[in-house]
Amino acid sequence: MPPLRNPILPGFNPDPSIVRVGEDYYIATSTFEWFPGVQIHHSKDLANWDLVARPLNRKSQLDMRGSPDSCGIWAPCLTHDGHEFWLVYTDVKRKDGSFKDTHNYIVRAPAITGPWSDPVYVNSSGFDPSLFHDDDGRKWFANMLWDHTRRRHAFAGIRLQEFDPQTGTLVGPRRTIFHGTDLALVEGPHLYKRNGWYYLLTAEGGTAYEHACTLARSRDIWGPYELHPQKHIVTAKDSPFAALQRAGHGDIVDTPSGATYVVHLAGRPTTQRRRCVLGRETALQAAYWGDDDWLYVKDGPVPSLYVDVPGTRDEEAYWAERRYTFDSASASGEGRLHKDFQWLRTPEPERIFAVADGTLTLFGRESVGSWFEQALVARRQTHFSYDAETVVAFSPSDERQFAGLTAYYCRFNFFYLAVTADEDGNRELLILSSESSWPDGDLRMPFPAEPVPLPARGKVKLALTIRGPQLQFYYAVEGEGQQEELKPVGPVLDASIISDECGGHQAHGSFTGAFVGVACSDLNGTAEPAKFDNFTYRPVRDPTDRYDI
Structure with a gap:
């Protein structure tokens, strides 16, 4: 053996x-x-x-x-x-x-x-x-x-x-x-x-x-x-x-x-x-x-x-793609998250998400990185290289509402591809990141990429690839019964900051690990919902990675 x-x-x-x-x-x-x-x-x-x-x-x-x-x-x-x-x-x-x-x-x-x-x-x-x-x-x-x-x-x-x-x-x-x-x-x-x-x-x-x-x-x-x-x-x-x-x-x-x-x-x-x-x-x-x-x-x-x-x-199971659907678990239409997912801090999950009728709905709460009540649902990163995808329906009214796909460690280090809007309500796609800005936890300015205009309506497919220390975001807009091919948005980002050593308190004070998942914020306090159809986590074998198990 x-x-x-x-x-x-x-x-x-x-x-x-x-x-x-x-x-x-x-x-x-x-x-x-x-x-x-x-x-x-x-x-x-x-x-x-x-x-x-x-x-x-x-x-x-x-x-x-x-x-x-x-x-x-x-x-x-x-x-x-x-x-x-x-x-x-x-x-x-x-x-x-x-x-x-x-x-x-x-x-x-x-x-x-x-x-x-x-x-x-x-x-x-x-x-x-x-x-x-x-x-x-x-x-x-x-x-x-x-x-x-x-x-x-x-x-x-x-x-x-x-x-x-x-x-x-x-x-x-x-x-x-x-x-x-x-x-x-x-x-x-x-x-x-x-x-x-x-x-x-x-x-x-x-x-x-x-x-x-x-x-x-x-x-x-x-x-x-x-x-x-x-x-x-x-x-x-x-x-x-x-x-x-x-x-x-x-x-x-x-x-x-x-x-x-x-x-x-x-x-x-x-x-x-x-x-x-x-x-x-x-x-x-x-x-x-x-x-x-x-x-x-x-x-x-x-x-x-x-x-x-x-x-x-069982190596086959370890490397298998995980495609998560949000199917109802009961006649009432209420479901549960897959056991791979967790959320942050609150024992009242009904205030931040609901699973029903094949959809995960996040209710926009506080900002990403809040220590009190933020709507963020994610699973652990367990491979050094992987792909992640989701599809979101979200109708923000201004820049204080945003939802999307995130690679997350804590308030000090995260990457976030978010559907949001400008001050006039025009929907757009924006990369929000906090690249180890401890002790401030500020967003990186200028943004890693210019906002991408989006149609006023319709679902958006969001994706990321991580290959060791490199992260690339992608997106596609759903049109008339069809969806565009995924295309990259923004530069290649430093995925290695989603780590203990960049967690705001360095290795002796940052104790968790990298997650990937979905999030929604509404800083207007109106709990604008974002609906996610599915979530995919796809491990990728990297022949150059000495740690692949």
């Missing part, structure tokens, strides 16, 4: 937490400001993964309106105690500056598909919480501790306290059990028990190119914890030419046969500027327990691009 090529979850899927229940593997990853919160993928063979749940999917669980870019849901930890699933996570309301407002919660469910409970609030002392189920039945809650009074950095160590599931509260003493290594910025704790040892796996070094997984152990859950002989069991910090960079924030799982694997986040930088367009992805490494009762990554600690797993990836 040929080895599997990493990552196992391509595109924006960071901070993986893995659990096995019987023959089934589940991975939970961070979603930040994208709603619904937390992605959970399922696999039987560690090679083929299917998105099966986004558990934080209603207002009583999550409301991120007003949360800045890369805030929202951080570092979920998914576990099973033999009876039910437990999911702990942080809802971040502020991350920049000396203070962080980080609220930690727990939800639980009898099955991975739910129903998931309303959240139980735990604490706000830091982020990246985890829940450990000890073999004596006790449950322990760990999170990194944020201390804004520390001069060098505010990462003050890993804090532990017992959690009482009956009262839903922390009980007993709380102590800092691990302060990390000289790499600093210790976070992402996971606890395990094996052969009488408690093992503590943490992330260190930040989320950029110094990232690492650090392992320590103790005979007592309270410590003291001794460091692994290698200190960091997964890291590419000293290997700048490794295919998988920014490797860290991991978790451990055993197969039914006793093999051990480590999942971790990683990035695949492109261009001379080392930009991770696909964000932080989930990779997998084979590992083994040594005679000294320490875990070692095979051929590690530098992460390998290839890993032997029980299964073989």
Whole structure:
């Protein structure tokens, strides 16, 4: 069986937490400001993964309106105690500056598909919480501790306290059990028990190119914890030419046969500027327990691009075109978005979109990049080269109404081919872009291209191609029962800015990944609708791309 090529979850899927229940593997990853919160993928063979749940999917669980870019849901930890699933996570309301407002919660469910409970609030002392189920039945809650009074950095160590599931509260003493290594910025704790040892796996070094997984152990859950002989069991910090960079924030799982694997986040930088367009992805490494009762990554600690797993990836499915239609799912004519799509922040999606009668209708709300209520529906970019197409019907009255196709990271970096109008109401096509204009988030001026006049009525087909770092927009106007051929509009644009490194806060503060989708804004406040007939995402193999999997 040929080895599997990493990552196992391509595109924006960071901070993986893995659990096995019987023959089934589940991975939970961070979603930040994208709603619904937390992605959970399922696999039987560690090679083929299917998105099966986004558990934080209603207002009583999550409301991120007003949360800045890369805030929202951080570092979920998914576990099973033999009876039910437990999911702990942080809802971040502020991350920049000396203070962080980080609220930690727990939800639980009898099955991975739910129903998931309303959240139980735990604490706000830091982020990246985890829940450990000890073999004596006790449950322990760990999170990194944020201390804004520390001069060098505010990462003050890993804090532990017992959690009482009956009262839903922390009980007993709380102590800092691990302060990390000289790499600093210790976070992402996971606890395990094996052969009488408690093992503590943490992330260190930040989320950029110094990232690492650090392992320590103790005979007592309270410590003291001794460091692994290698200190960091997964890291590419000293290997700048490794295919998988920014490797860290991991978790451990055993197969039914006793093999051990480590999942971790990683990035695949492109261009001379080392930009991770696909964000932080989930990779997998084979590992083994040594005679000294320490875990070692095979051929590690530098992460390998290839890993032997029980299964073989379905390459045909990975490269298949995805054509999304918006068909009704019920007799009432109401439908649901395909599971590949998400939107931003709001738990009231009915205010920003509706799916019915083969159409996705977006109701124009705030501007693209708003932290409160913007109508933007998109899916992850999971390939370095792809095509995207949609057809839109939109009748703007002025320049404050616009709708169309967008390649989007956050308010600081996006490209947007929009149907809009001039001040006299003449419909036109315009490229709006915010080319890494941090800290301002301004549109690029002058515009990348002159406005293209459009007929007063009729649908418009919008398309883009991305070939590695190059983005080209296209359009065609629908005429009398027919449609023009697509033709390019504007110059070739730098697609690599849709990346962590250009996200307004650079790699240590921008945490999501590239999306492609549709959007609609009405800055007049009249909620002018835009109707989209379909959406196509077509992966393209690039023979020059060393990362094609």
